[in-house]
Amino acid sequence: MAQLYWADEGGLPPDDRGLAYGDGLFETIRIDDGRAPMLAYHLDRMVSDARRLGITIGRSELDGVVRQALARYSGPEATARCVFKLILTRGSGGRGYRPGPGMLPNLLVSHSPSPPLPAEEGVKVDFSRIPLTVNPLFSGIKSLNRLEQVMASRELQGDLFEVLMANPAGHIVEGTRTNLFVEMDDGWVTPPTDSLAVAGVMRRFVLERLRNAGEAAMEQPVLPEDLLGGRCRGVYLTNSVLGVVPVRSLAGQDLPVAGRLATICAPNTTTE
Structure with missing residues (x-):
């Protein structure tokens, strides 16, 4: 089970390995009218790629976090068109590149407005x-x-x-x-x-x-x-x-x- 952090409550701890070494991965998920059109693909990739890095996270856990984010940022303005960003790191602690034993992953969730869509003509x-x-x-x-x-x-x-x-x-x-x-x-x-x-x-x-x-x-x-x-x-x-x-x-x-x-x-x- 990952340690969950919300960006609007202060973010990751200073000894997080993602901050120190880029030891982690992320997903940016488009939200349209309170729904995530590509959610299944994002969850598939994050679980699979985390496994390649030796970071353990469950698909159902990630799905639950996205549902929490939808509830947290619900409202006609907040989820009409926005982007959730999930940053998953190996966790906190340890000086140097070698990860410590028994580390729990950290998961940071942030929310921002969607960027403007590009012109249809190209x-x-x-x-x-x-x-x-x-x-x-x-x-x-x-x-x-x-x-x-x-x-x-x-x-x-x-x-x-x-x-x-x-x-x-x-x-x-x-x-x-x-x-x-x-x-x-x-x-x-x-x-x-x-x-x-x-x-x-x-x-x-x-x-x-x-x-x-x-x-x-x-x-x-x-x-x-x-x-x-x-x-x-x-x-x-x-x-x-x-x-x-x-x-x-x-x-x-x-x-x-x-x-x-x-x-x-x-x-x-x-x-x-």
């Missing part, structure tokens, strides 16, 4: 100058170690919505806060799961929807020329808070915007 995106290095042991985990994304986010100026990050091999992997889908002549392409810093829950949802709709959806490396070349029929970014976002301009080049992915995936479908 967003402006560029390539980041910050390389993204993914340790295979931690690939896909939404861990507290997000320094590369923080540095890349500093490149977001003016009306630039996102920057796409490449790995040392030159493959475009993901945005600072989004996953990537490309519609090509022969189907849909998204970077492989094991290459990702974060395997988003919306990415999982979109892949399921595409395959259920009979669309060809492949996980394979993506190069800059795949996005800017003649075979590209559209570039989309996915994020569980913002949904499916079409890209209208990449590195100063206009891209086709058909909006087909949002139509196929109906991202507002409830999956609780």
Whole structure:
């Protein structure tokens, strides 16, 4: 059983290992009219990824905490459109990297307004100058170690919505806060799961929807020329808070915007 903390009551203790070493992970959960459309996916990922880090948490426990948060922040304004953030750490105590025996996890819950939705006609995106290095042991985990994304986010100026990050091999992997889908002549392409810093829950949802709709959806490396070349029929970014976002301009080049992915995936479908 995790020690539960609420951000509006003071937050985590100062000896928390998430604060000291980034020893933990987090989820950001969109709330619409008192419901969490992607909740099942978020709980699946947090339990699975916590297990990979050796942190024990039960799915029913997390579900109960979200229900507590819904009750705590209930009301027409508070839960109309907001975001819950769950930060799960290995716990408190111990000096140095080595965790102490018998530690209980800490779970911090916070609540904030939802960010504005991007324009339906698409967003402006560029390539980041910050390389993204993914340790295979931690690939896909939404861990507290997000320094590369923080540095890349500093490149977001003016009306630039996102920057796409490449790995040392030159493959475009993901945005600072989004996953990537490309519609090509022969189907849909998204970077492989094991290459990702974060395997988003919306990415999982979109892949399921595409395959259920009979669309060809492949996980394979993506190069800059795949996005800017003649075979590209559209570039989309996915994020569980913002949904499916079409890209209208990449590195100063206009891209086709058909909006087909949002139509196929109906991202507002409830999956609780």
